[in-house]
Amino acid sequence: MTDSGEPTLHELGEFGMIDRLVSGRRQPAGVSVGPGDDAAVVSTPDGRIVVSTDMLVEGRHFRLDWSAPHDVGRKAIAQNAADIESMGARCSSFVVGFGAPPDTAVPRVQELSDGMWQEASALGAGIVGGDLVASPQWVVSVTALGDLGGRAPVLRSGARAGSVVAVAGELGRSAAGYLLWHRGIKGFDELRRWHLVPRPPYGQGIAAAQAGALAMTDVSDGLLADLGHIAEASGVAIDLAADALAPDVDAVSAAAAAAGVEPLALVLAGGEDHALVACFPGAVPAGWRVIGTVADGAPEVLVGGRPWTGPAGWQSFD
Amino acid sequence: MTDSGEPTLHELGEFGMIDRLVSGRRQPAGVSVGPGDDAAVVSTPDGRIVVSTDMLVEGRHFRLDWSAPHDVGRKAIAQNAADIESMGARCSSFVVGFGAPPDTAVPRVQELSDGMWQEASALGAGIVGGDLVASPQWVVSVTALGDLGGRAPVLRSGARAGSVVAVAGELGRSAAGYLLWHRGIKGFDELRRWHLVPRPPYGQGIAAAQAGALAMTDVSDGLLADLGHIAEASGVAIDLAADALAPDVDAVSAAAAAAGVEPLALVLAGGEDHALVACFPGAVPAGWRVIGTVADGAPEVLVGGRPWTGPAGWQSFD
Incomplete structure (x- = not known):
């Protein structure tokens, strides 16, 4: 007892x-x-x-x-x-x-x-x-x-030059919440909660497949790391538009300021939100927002055309 | 490093x-x-x-x-x-x-x-x-x-009065091996090995299903305990013939003597051999040997018509 x-x-x-x-x-x-x-x-x-x-x-x-x-x-x-x-x-x-x-x-x-x-x-x-x-x-x-309901699985390897990169769900929240917990910073209850219970965009995986998504993964290790897996598997270069990430940056900026970190770093490198990120040949379905483009080139993920020099993502045996 | x-x-x-x-x-x-x-x-x-x-x-x-x-x-x-x-x-x-x-x-x-x-x-x-x-x-x-290859699954709940209980694979070896390891008793290399790597009778599950097995489980918690699950799920009484277990008793008797335990206890209560035990309406397929019978009655597993009073089996939170 x-x-x-x-x-x-x-x-x-x-x-x-x-x-x-x-x-x-x-x-x-x-x-x-x-x-x-x-x-x-x-x-x-x-x-x-x-x-x-x-x-x-x-x-x-x-x-x-x-x-x-x-x-x-x-x-x-x-x-x-x-x-x-x-x-x-x-x-x-x-x-x-x-x-x-x-x-x-x-x-x-x-x-x-x-x-x-x-x-x-x-x-x-x-x-x-x-x-x-x-x-x-x-x-x-x-x-x-x-x-799969009769559909082909959407793999990491199907991205090709000319397609767009889009995301469903939120980025950076879990990492922001983690930092708040880790540093004992009070307030920001929703972000702290987000770290404990992620909110994947259920149903958007099927919606993406039905809309012709070429490649897809979920953001578990961080947006850059997980898009890196798609870039490697597909043999393509991905370029993200930092502007397109503004809604996520805004959502975590106050918490990031309280924790003394750059909010964009949380959005690009923070894992465990389990948003979905996919490459589409053209228009993206409702609930998805375009955040970048796919081009020929050595497999890499750029931000505004340049390599990201901040933290890169979560690793299991750090 | x-x-x-x-x-x-x-x-x-x-x-x-x-x-x-x-x-x-x-x-x-x-x-x-x-x-x-x-x-x-x-x-x-x-x-x-x-x-x-x-x-x-x-x-x-x-x-x-x-x-x-x-x-x-x-x-x-x-x-x-x-x-x-x-x-x-x-x-x-x-x-x-x-x-x-x-x-x-x-x-x-x-x-x-x-x-x-x-x-x-x-x-x-x-x-x-x-x-x-x-x-x-x-x-x-x-x-x-x-x-399942189109067949119905063989559940624990299908045993009925008049069927026979049969086993494929060995009993008591893993428990004997465990005791030898646990007490630091040398020799009996095959039994000690058996505890480390069980040898389920691969293929006999399908053979049993094809032969019309009514109920089946594997011996993970001990023969009495696992047959007890079948007795409970099927609402039947099972009676084991100790004589029919003689090959298993013989195989572990020297090790049991060295460890100072009753060999039949290892065979009846020792788990982790992952033998298969099943109830058949009549003849049993090759590779299976009859060890008992199924009768109407309160769910229980008897040995030679009597309750077993020795150790009953492995429990996870002992």
């Missing part, structure tokens, strides 16, 4: 906890076998499955003194969902591995699960299976499955 | 390590998009996907002073593959989340990946994607995807 009288994972046990986590959840259509057997069975209407996985480790990808368990659950689902969206697919289901210390209070695990279900439900998806184990710190490993 | 002069994950970086891990791997047919994009795309010929996930945490599910990284890789794939097999499906692909300290030597990560690929290749499957993150200890999270 915890100091506040709550039962622990050790007391309830793996199977008791799983029973509580799956109880009362409503699986979407297409899930013919949900949790409770050795594996789940999910329909794949067009004969293909899109699959991606991300692992979040306490202290590295989230802090339990900043994030409520509900936030961690939403973030874990959201960042995986963004990978499926960025292929031009729809999320159909998730499986979740969760490790936590045996003395973890049962209600905190329930809250994590509730956050996951809230985010998955917003996508019309379900959590169809998982694993619950003992671990020295929290580890959340999510695998997302998606459905 | 490590003391022995090897580069570390921190020095090579996430993307450099991933480049090495995916380089030269040959993906099986059916993988139209492999590693290197935001998500993979895998064909699902019958319009369904079977999916299961397991997380392994260093110090809890494996020890790096017992297991080589190659063993850990094989074990992580094997135990997930067994979950797919136990649905009557074929493994098509895996995605892997891996967390490790930044000072981990690069060759050890390569060895882990090589072990995973060896085991996946034996199944005709590939590792189609993953995530590599910093973590205080090793965490390996595998999600396995499988193909």
Whole structure:
């Protein structure tokens, strides 16, 4: 029992906890076998499955003194969902591995699960299976499955000279929020919140694919880093117009000033917003705004025709 | 650099390590998009996907002073593959989340990946994607995807009175090996090895499904515990014949004597062998041996008509 009288994972046990986590959840259509057997069975209407996985480790990808368990659950689902969206697919289901210390209070695990279900439900998806184990710190490993609806996947390698670069969703907010948390700066509640729970532009991945997007990715490592992946994979040069990023710069400029950093650096190098960025052959669909152009040339990402000399993005083993 | 002069994950970086891990791997047919994009795309010929996930945490599910990284890789794939097999499906692909300290030597990560690929290749499957993150200890999270080939999945809930219980693969070896490692008892090399790398009876899950298996699971928590899941899900009583378990008892009896435990306890309660256990309406296919019967009655698993009073199985939060 915890100091506040709550039962622990050790007391309830793996199977008791799983029973509580799956109880009362409503699986979407297409899930013919949900949790409770050795594996789940999910329909794949067009004969293909899109699959991606991300692992979040306490202290590295989230802090339990900043994030409520509900936030961690939403973030874990959201960042995986963004990978499926960025292929031009729809999320159909998730499986979740969760490790936590045996003395973890049962209600905190329930809250994590509730956050996951809230985010998955917003996508019309379900959590169809998982694993619950003992671990020295929290580890959340999510695998997302998606459905392309008969369309070709939108890869990183399809960009070509003459296309435009456009973004759906916001940039720089998560990095701004991180800095505020990290430096203990009060206020800016929405930005601080944004860091804990990203808001990918759900549905815009399919919209981009239907509009003929040539290449797409989500902004997890930072706009420059992630567009760099498209430039490398496609063998093209990308030039961003700093002016086109003004709405994002404006949104983080007060927080950036409070933290003593350049707001454009947050917008260009800040990761974890999980906006979508794509290259289109011509007009962009509603909800997307043009931020740059694609040209022949050595793979690189320029800003206003010049290399960016500020910070370049998040790396996992810094 | 490590003391022995090897580069570390921190020095090579996430993307450099991933480049090495995916380089030269040959993906099986059916993988139209492999590693290197935001998500993979895998064909699902019958319009369904079977999916299961397991997380392994260093110090809890494996020890790096017992297991080589190659063993850990094989074990992580094997135990997930067994979950797919136990649905009557074929493994098509895996995605892997891996967390490790930044000072981990690069060759050890390569060895882990090589072990995973060896085991996946034996199944005709590939590792189609993953995530590599910093973590205080090793965490390996595998999600396995499988193909039912048009068949109905074999669930835990289909057992009925009059059917027979049969097993494919071995029982008690992993638990015997664990005890030998744990107590520092030398010799019994094959059993010690068995604990590090389980040997599920690949292909027998499909064979069972084709032979009309009514219910199936893999032995991960222990024969009694896992058959208990079938008894609960199916609402039946299962009676095991201790005599039928003699080959397993014999195989572990010398090690059990050295460790001072009852060999039958290892066979009945020892988990992690990932044998398959299934209920059949009549004759069992080649490679399966009958070990018990199914009857009407309160859900329970008896041995020779009586409740087992020894240890009952592995629990995650003991």
